[in-house]
Amino acid sequence: MxxxxxxxxxxxxxxVVPLIVHSNVILNFLVVALMIALxxxxxxxxxxxxxxxSFGHAAFFGTGAYVTAILQMRYGVNxxxxxxxxIASGAALGGAIGALTFRSGxxxxxxxxxxxxxxxxxxxxxxxxxxxxxxxxxxITLDISARAFQFQSRAVFYWVILALVGVSLVVTRLIERSRxxxxxxxxxxxxxxxxxxxxxxxxxxSAAMVISGAMxxxxxxxYAQYFLFVDSGIAYGTWISIEALLTPIIGGVGTLFGxxxxxxxxxxxxxxxxxxxxxxxxxxxxxxxxxxxxxIWFSPRGLIGGAVQAHKRLLRRLSPGTSCAGEIGRx
Amino acid sequence: xxxxxLSVDRVTRRFGGLLAVDGASLTAEEGRITALIGPxxxxxxxxxxxxxxxxxxxxxxxxxxxxxxxxxxxxxxARRGIARTFQIVQPFIGLSVRENILVGAHLRHRTRDSAxxxxxxxxxxVGLNELLDRPADTLTVAGRKRLxxxxxxxIEPKLLLLDEVLAGLNPSEIRDIVPVIRSLCARGITIVMIxxxxxxxxxxxxxxxxxxxxxxxxxxxxxxIATNPVVIEAYLGHGAAAKLGASxxx
Numbered sequence: 001m002x003x004x005x006x007x008x009x010x011x012x013x014x015x016v017v018p019l020i021v022h023s024n025v026i027l028n029f030l031v032v033a034l035m036i037a038l039x040x041x042x043x044x045x046x047x048x049x050x051x052x053x054s055f056g057h058a059a060f061f062g063t064g065a066y067v068t069a070i071l072q073m074r075y076g077v078n079x080x081x082x083x084x085x086x087i088a089s090g091a092a093l094g095g096a097i098g099a100l101t102f103r104s105g106x107x108x109x110x111x112x113x114x115x116x117x118x119x120x121x122x123x124x125x126x127x128x129x130x131x132x133x134x135x136x137x138x139x140i141t142l143d144i145s146a147r148a149f150q151f152q153s154r155a156v157f158y159w160v161i162l163a164l165v166g167v168s169l170v171v172t173r174l175i176e177r178s179r180x181x182x183x184x185x186x187x188x189x190x191x192x193x194x195x196x197x198x199x200x201x202x203x204x205x206s207a208a209m210v211i212s213g214a215m216x217x218x219x220x221x222x223y224a225q226y227f228l229f230v231d232s233g234i235a236y237g238t239w240i241s242i243e244a245l246l247t248p249i250i251g252g253v254g255t256l257f258g259x260x261x262x263x264x265x266x267x268x269x270x271x272x273x274x275x276x277x278x279x280x281x282x283x284x285x286x287x288x289x290x291x292x293x294x295x296i297w298f299s300p301r302g303l304i305g306g307a308v309q310a311h312k313r314l315l316r317r318l319s320p321g322t323s324c325a326g327e328i329g330r331x
Numbered sequence: 332x333x334x335x336x337l338s339v340d341r342v343t344r345r346f347g348g349l350l351a352v353d354g355a356s357l358t359a360e361e362g363r364i365t366a367l368i369g370p371x372x373x374x375x376x377x378x379x380x381x382x383x384x385x386x387x388x389x390x391x392x393x394x395x396x397x398x399x400x401x402x403x404x405x406x407x408x409a410r411r412g413i414a415r416t417f418q419i420v421q422p423f424i425g426l427s428v429r430e431n432i433l434v435g436a437h438l439r440h441r442t443r444d445s446a447x448x449x450x451x452x453x454x455x456x457v458g459l460n461e462l463l464d465r466p467a468d469t470l471t472v473a474g475r476k477r478l479x480x481x482x483x484x485x486i487e488p489k490l491l492l493l494d495e496v497l498a499g500l501n502p503s504e505i506r507d508i509v510p511v512i513r514s515l516c517a518r519g520i521t522i523v524m525i526x527x528x529x530x531x532x533x534x535x536x537x538x539x540x541x542x543x544x545x546x547x548x549x550x551x552x553x554x555x556i557a558t559n560p561v562v563i564e565a566y567l568g569h570g571a572a573a574k575l576g577a578s579x580x581x
């Protein structure tokens with residue numbers, strides 16, 4: 001399929017990396033970046049394509065991580081099944097939050113605040129409830145075997161997370177090309193106009209939230225298997241909510257490769273800032289923040305959006321005859 | 332006589348203390364063009380929003396195709412075949428013209444290919460075929476009005492509610508779009524139009540309802556409405572009809 005060939009190309013390039021690079025530090029960096037990209041792609045479905053900006057995607061990430069860990073450690077469920085159950089719980093939670101928020105007509109900043117509240121409530125509950133290990137967290141016993149979803153080599157983990165990112169890219173592409181996708185983008189642009197064209201707005205948004213929740217939960221499940229430890233601050237912490245929305249916004253909100261590009265760029269920036277800042281405490285965060293502000297300032301639609309715009313401007317300059325008054329007026 | 336496709340029965344809508352629509356009744360015969368006119372603030376757009384499900388009626392009922400549709404949600408009504416355009420155009424500005432129409436076309440066409448084909452056909456019908464790949468926000472006012480019309484048509488409606496699609500257009504643009512509306516009617520689509528451009532109302536509508544201060548004050552053929560003293564007074568003020576009659580008589 002022609003629509004999927006760019007995805008195949010990107011995945012092929014990324015798949016050969018572990019064959020060339022053997023440094024565990026670099027592989028570890030890439031695994032985490034891809035995990036964030038997966039969480040970001042989940043956010044992108046709802047926020048980028050559906051225009052519903054969530055500040056609390058940690059709710060899904062944490063649920064995925066906890067369900068995977070708890071099912072294994074407390075109920076002896078197979079790790080792969082736990083992983084699948086984690087994704088399913090993310091989807092279910094997405095459906096539940098979607099039904100509660102969209103049915104009652106919450107939009108814009110109200111929606112963002114309510115999602116943030118859900119994530120915070122879950123974090124607080126997880127930090128006291130016995131089943132999550134409360135303040136201590138849940139440790140997954142080391143058992144390096146494919147059956148337990150644990151691998152000696154980072155390269156294997158890398159390919160696993162790359163495959164998950166690949167699935168998320170394919171799903172996103174299929175949504176872009178589907179009726180659901182057309183309706184979702186219409187909802188993002190104008191809910192009333194969409195409803196007038198027969199779009200069931202709250203249902204479309206809820207469906208997007210289910211898919212979004214499942215994807216971000218998958219990232220959380222992977223976290224649990226990779227680090228073998230979950231606690232409330234990691235699982236439901238604001239850090240992942242921010243990473244999940246920052247990566248698509250930096251990379252290109254509502255674009256297929258935005259979250260992936262954004263995750264690689266944001267994560268590299270973070271590491272670079274640490275190198276530059278050396279030992280000065282907090283300086284790396286200041287550098288990191290300044291660069292992010294600069295990116296958003298100069299390219300509000302993210303790196304991909306900015307590149308597309310620059311390309312269009314170039315084309316227009318090359319063929320002045322075809323440009324029209326309306327476009328010139330817009331500058 | 333068969334039941335009209337749409338009948339609005341004594342619909343009232345209050346916004347707090349304001350009576351926007353006050354017991355208004357109107358009917359639209361199948362396959363005809365019906366016009367709804369009236370001075371600014373008469374409640375025409377509110378009435379449209381009630382018919383298309385965006386605003387709930389405080390009282391009264393609406394029947395469409397033999398069924399009571401009072402209080403149904405906009406997307407359900409769209410699925411039943413009621414399409415509306417917005418007086419203040421509402422394009423999906425982040426999307427191209429083709430994608431805008433595609434959203435509507437998807438209602439009756441599940442697959443992307445068939446929806447795209449339908450969208451392109453509708454685009455041609457309203458004269459947007461040259462502009463299909465342009466971003467919607469680069470269109471002129473006339474282009475945006477056509478896009479409103481195209482999107483509404485893409486859901487393959489039986490009843491089309493047009494809210495001032497001619498407003499803001501220049502005379503030559505109006506001349507271009509009037510035949511488009513007439514051809515839709517010829518295709519069997521029932522049209523109810525809110526319009527201030529009287530020349531278009533006169534040439535298009537078979538039946539006219541006049542709304543003033545939320546009430547239907549007159550109905551009839553365009554010719555009857557144009558000479559109705561009550562209507563003239565609603566537009567020009569009390570006593571205007573008598574003065575006009577006097578000056579005509581001399």
